[in-house]
Amino acid sequence: MSKPLPTAVSALLADRADAIAEAARELAAFGWTPATSSNFSMRIDDQLAAITISGRDKGRLGRDDIMVIDMNGKAVGSEYRPSAETGLHTQVYRRFPDANVVLHTHSRTQSVASRLFAAEGRVRLEGWELQKAIAGHTTHDSTLDIPVFPNTQHMPELEARVDAWIDAGKPLYAYLINGHGIYTWGHDMAEARRHLEALEFLLGCELDLRRLSP
Numbered sequence: 577m578s579k580p581l582p583t584a585v586s587a588l589l590a591d592r593a594d595a596i597a598e599a600a601r602e603l604a605a606f607g608w609t610p611a612t613s614s615n616f617s618m619r620i621d622d623q624l625a626a627i628t629i630s631g632r633d634k635g636r637l638g639r640d641d642i643m644v645i646d647m648n649g650k651a652v653g654s655e656y657r658p659s660a661e662t663g664l665h666t667q668v669y670r671r672f673p674d675a676n677v678v679l680h681t682h683s684r685t686q687s688v689a690s691r692l693f694a695a696e697g698r699v700r701l702e703g704w705e706l707q708k709a710i711a712g713h714t715t716h717d718s719t720l721d722i723p724v725f726p727n728t729q730h731m732p733e734l735e736a737r738v739d740a741w742i743d744a745g746k747p748l749y750a751y752l753i754n755g756h757g758i759y760t761w762g763h764d765m766a767e768a769r770r771h772l773e774a775l776e777f778l779l780g781c782e783l784d785l786r787r788l789s790p
């Protein structure tokens with residue numbers, strides 16, 4: 577049996593769970609979380625985060641569908657299994673101390689773009705006004721690379737690729753996983769949502785350009 581959560585942590589979990597459930601309902605309504613796919617988390621403090629329980633329908637989350645993990649991805653105060661991709665969430669919290677929310681979705685646009693751009697290893701975004709929706713970007717006149725990493729069921733392998741990108745000094749705001757979906761994050765839910773919506777739009781534009789260009 578797991579130890580019950582301290583009251584203060586329970587209150588913070590309830591707060592984070594409500595925010596995650598609300599955002600997830602909206603993202604599911606866009607069709608970005610099909611068939612129980614996708615996962616979401618919010619930092620609680622330096623040591624803990626709230627994350628979706630594995631396998632739950634992300635469009636119908638309630639407080640009981642979100643649990644606490646530590647920064648090693650271990651369940652805290654729960655017997656449930658956290659998201660199968662928990663390691664990718666805790667990695668963001670470890671590598672980006674300003675990130676407090678991580679969103680992962682599986683939209684059709686994200687999935688198709690990940691396949692189409694996998695061979696290049698990245699989607700290069702240039703000249704789009706909406707690049708300014710990404711934190712720190714003030715002009716369309718810049719280059720924004722979204723890496724595409726190979727898919728694997730072995731999270732440490734993916735984590736190593738993400739670490740290698742960051743350790744090479746390359747900016748990272750989001751990444752695609754080939755044939756899978758997107759990960760992005762933000763300082764708060766509003767920023768993470770803005771990143772996700774902007775990238776969905778920009779990836780859709782890139783797909784249209786490929787489709788329409790002779």
Ligand SMILES: CSC[C@@H](O)[C@@H](O)C(=O)COP(=O)(O)O
Pocket residue numbers: 611612613614615628629630631632658659660661680682
């Ligand atoms: C239902 S297939 C999608 C899963 O394999 C996975 O990629 C996913 O996004 C959801 O996994 P979960 O363990 O529910 O967080």
Ligand SMILES: [Zn+2]
Pocket residue numbers: 613614615661680682756757
């Ligand atoms: Zn996934």
